[in-house]
Amino acid sequence: MVRTEKAVLLTFFLAIIISCMGCQSDRTSADYSILGIPGEIVTVLFSDEEQIENESDYYDAILDFQRIHPDYIQSITVVSPNEEDLVEAYHIESFPTLIVLIDNDMTTRIEGNLTRAQIFNHLVSELNIDEQDQIS
Secondary structure, three states: OHHHHHHHHHHHHHHHHHHHHHHHHHHHHHHOOOOOOOOOEEEEEEOOHHHHHHOHHHHHHHHHHHHHOOOOOOOEEEEOOOOHHHHHHOOOOOOOEEEEEEOOEEEEEEEOOOOHHHHHHHHHHHOOOOHHHOOO
């Protein structure tokens, strides 16, 4: 009888440990799912769909930049405030916020109410692109 109780308790604790390990790995992969592969430039826009009309300059600047410098921005990931793991992982406090990751390191962070030209020029400056490519 005692042996059966120990077996049940051991099984119970193992089940809890295994389920907790699964939860942790899911959260970790969610936090870093946008990092991409080494050497890849990842552009992430944290955007609040309820304020989309106030964020149009970000979208316009990113599209302009991608058109002029296609080697620097291959793709754009848009993250909403509902994706709390990513918002927390990247310490996002305001929307919109644009981050650029190179080799999994954040090289650029642009946030707040900025014009299309300011966002574009900040990207040019931060990514060390020839200054003649800036717009006014």
